[in-house]
Amino acid sequence: MTPEVVVDLLRQALYLVVLMVSVIILPSLLVGLIVSIFQAATQINEQTLSFLPRLLVTLLALGLGGHWLIREFMDLFVNLYTSIPELLF
Template sequence: MNAMNIGDIFSEALFIVVLMVSVIIVPSLLVGLIVATFQAATQINEQTLSFLPRLLVTLLMMLVSGPYLIGKLVDYVNNIFLNIPLMIG
């Protein structure tokens, strides 16, 4: 195992982490921005008003993209376990 293999493993792991975070968190951030803009325009300063839409969008994105993200993670882990003999030898 050389430094290039380790770099490939870590870069793929980092890509999967960024993909999982961006798919789940970015829509929540956009909904929070829209709600905050609405609150600023109407001068409604209610903390819980922004919490519920963000929570619902986060849960919806987890339900919609969850199987894809879990499949991607399982494929990555399977690939690492199957390539252990090649990495050692």
């Protein structure tokens, strides 16, 4: 196994991690920003006001993107599993 192969496998894994995290976290960040702007405009300083919308959006993102995320994860591991003979010799 050459260093280029190891670097390529690591690149694929890190790309998948960044993709999975961004699909789950970015909608929550946007909703948090919108709620924070609303709180600043209305001067409502309730900490729990921003928690529930972010939680719901995160769960919605997991529900809508869960199948796709698991399929991408499984594709990576099937690719790794099938390439084991090529990597050893």
